[in-house]
Amino acid sequence: MERAVPLAVPLGQAEVFQALQRLHMTIFSQSVSPCGKFLAAGNNYGQIAIFSLSAALSSEAKEESKKPVVTFQAHDGPVYSMVSTDRHLLSAGDGEVKAWLWAEMLKKGCKELWCRQPPYRTSLEVPEINALLLVPKENSLILAGGDCQLHTMDLETGTFTRVLRGHTDYIHCLAFRERSPEVLSGGEDGAVRLWDLRTAKEVQTIEVYKHEECSRPHNGRWIGCLATDSDWMVCGGGPALTLWHLRSSTPTTIFPMRAPQKHVTFYQDLVLTAAGNSCRVDVFTNLGYRAFSLSF
């Protein structure tokens, strides 16, 4: 099969290095600015890039509009999670959370507003923070990651108020259940745990891998993604993507997807989900019927 050969540009050392960096770059997190015009993306080198959505989506967009407006080194390690409040961007990397002012970030050489590290048990290796969750009613931030605990931080004072322990392996993802209020966390140990924020205790545990319908031992037992809609929950990862009824802790629908799912979200009455290894975003209705796929 003949492949079209692209022109080899005379590359010096710097250009080759840049090209290699970009080939091996992974973007782990993203967040839209409160005004909706900008998108922040965090990658595995610890850099955050700000893109102008209004310029890139406008009718006169050129190639330069798709390049970042500003890029800066935010953390030493990969930026696994980012979330936006109405004025700040919170980014989490290797064991620390940093806050940036959206209004300041577009200028070059901006510095973080503050940088906080939750209290860790061991100091041998700094655990990563995989998920950030905002609780607007309390004005607090929940962090979870490599040290297997959920930490709550008050955004006004910066102090760490609660520590929720229970997972036996590191935590991948968090979801918020508005009604109770409760937090759901899914981890590498294969369990989805529900925590009550007022009592700071574990309320319910669902060990997904133990259910035969959805477990897939060859993929492992880890839970990579969680989404909840108060009565319902969708989770997936090593086991198959499954829709659970929370009160009865029973799996109701198993979605027929082979690859381990990395991201899932509820949207009105639909479930949108994406696996990291394919180019598709699949859209399901609650009944397990795949409505269609969005594809790159």
Place this chain on the structure above:
Amino acid sequence: MSSESSKKRKPKVIRSDGAPAEGKRNRSDTEQEGKYYSEEAEVDLRDPGRDYELYKYTCQELQRLMAEIQDLKSRGGKDVAIEIEERRIQSCVHFMTLKKLNRLAHIRLKKGRDQTHEAKQKVDAYHLQLQNLLYEVMHLQKEITKCLEFKSKHEEIDLVSLEEFYKEAPPDISKAEVTMGDPHQQTLARLDWELEQRKRLAEKYCESLSNKEKILKEIEVKKEYLSSLQPRLNSIMQASLPVQEYLFMPFDQAHKQYETARHLPPPLYVLFVQATAYGQACAHMKSSSQPPRQDKTLSVAIEGSVDEAKALFKPPEDSQDDESDSDAEEEQTTKRRRPTLGVQLDDKRKEMLKRHPLSVMLDLKCKDDSVLHLTFFYLMNLNIMTVKAKVTTATELITPISAGDLLSPDSVLSCLYPGDHGKKTPNPANQYQFDKVGILTLSDYVLELGHPYLWVQKLGGLHFPKEQPQQTVIADHSLSASHMETTMKLLKTRVQSRLALHKQFASLEHGIVPVTSDCQYLFPAKVVSRLVKWVTVAHEDYMELHFTKDIVDAGLAGDTNFYYMALVERGTAKLQAAVVLNPGYSSIPPIFQLCLNWKGEKTNSNDDNIRAMESEVNVCYKELCGPWPSHQLLTNQLQRLCVLLDVYLETESHDDSVEGPKEFPQEKMCLRLFRGPSRMKPFKYNHPQGFFSHR
């Protein structure tokens, strides 16, 4: 009334019968022969006004008579007819009168017209005369102006001014008394004087010419004297040679080289001068304890035939005779030996690509006694320089199979500067010359002519700017000097890195990754995965591999690179690594693309950990460079690859559904097996603690 009119009428009528009135008849007789009645004459005599009255009267009578006839007819009766008849006759008479009047009127009209016509003709004749006279006047006026404008040639000559003329001219020419008054004579005199002056000047000119001839002859004589001096000086120089050698001043040798250098074309001359200067500067900078002239890392020499170089500038007289002879020959043997078009074109091509007979040789000596021999040529018609390279080592090199291209003369200097592949001519004007003789590109001829790298042109001081193509590009010393040091350093680094690779390849082909002792700290003590194969791969084959698509699409896999395939094995796991080696190694790192065959085929498109392994080797290469000049980069990368495969296989999570122990028990010390949302394996090795962690 009627009787009066009838009386008047009747004489007329009677006249028409032949009883003319006296006056009128006489006139008509005198005018014409015989009794001939002329109405035309009569017209002159009658009065038009009275004729008009007569006409009116006749018309009235006619009307009256008609009315009476009408009356009579309407009345009727016997004697009416007679009355009617009478009146009828009268009417006829009236009619006759009318007719006559009519004729008279016509004749009058005709006469009037004739008179007008005559008068008009006369006027026309006068008018014509007037025109003729005017035309003549104009003509004469023109002639007069022409005469007035006439310039005689004598006015064009710049004559000396009047005062000067009277001052300088001898009296017999100037003749003041006559000329003062008469301007004509004055001008004549002045012209005479002009002639005199010119004759005198012509004489002076002949004299000066003969003077000049004399002086030239004297110069000739003196030149011969001087030229006879030269051989005498030479013999003195020869005699002094032994003295020079005794004093360690090879003045003469250097002098000879400079002599030959004088015949070099400008770019080669620039290169020669700059390279010699650089070589001397390097020698000076070494410690002064060493005797001079011995430790030369750069030596410059000129090769080739000086006579041929001199012959280039002689007028081709002999060759013209040869041409006429060969033409005669050709005419005799026409059909057989007429050169074909292809042969003619070939000759033209050879002519265009002709090299200057002299070339400059540079020998770069490196620390380990290996030498890079560079021979620089100058292509005269194309105004570019080319270079041929050869590497010789102190000891004989056994070339491993995969290292065939590393030191080959064709590719050892490729891409010394990024993108400088030396396959295209750097002079844009050459394209037009090539089109004329049908040369597509210079790359077909580089094997015999040498490579026209851009740095070679710069060393010769030739600069071909792209934006403003210049008519003539001349060799510039400052351009050469500014590039000399960098280029020499790059050349040395290139040779040494290639030689290092050469040695390493020999080891790699035997399955041993040669890690030097000062790089051991980068790897754990125990590495189980082994390199089993190391071969070269063709460029096209590399492009066809399914796991190299990313590198190809990023434009990093050009045809100037070297491509290799390494195979690392442990147990049932086989890891293929496709390697792109850039000619600019080791400043530009080699690029690895991996494909693991173990429980299925895993590449960077379906397994994030494979991608992380590639990143460890490609992106984090700076850690693996080792001590400067980082010749250990490739071997360190290969060793790290083996370590990474170990980690990958040992940290693979055990599938609970499958029975039996793990194929690879975990021996590496890892703090955590998985980290982050992508669940990466711990690939980073920490020294000296010896455990693995995540980046």
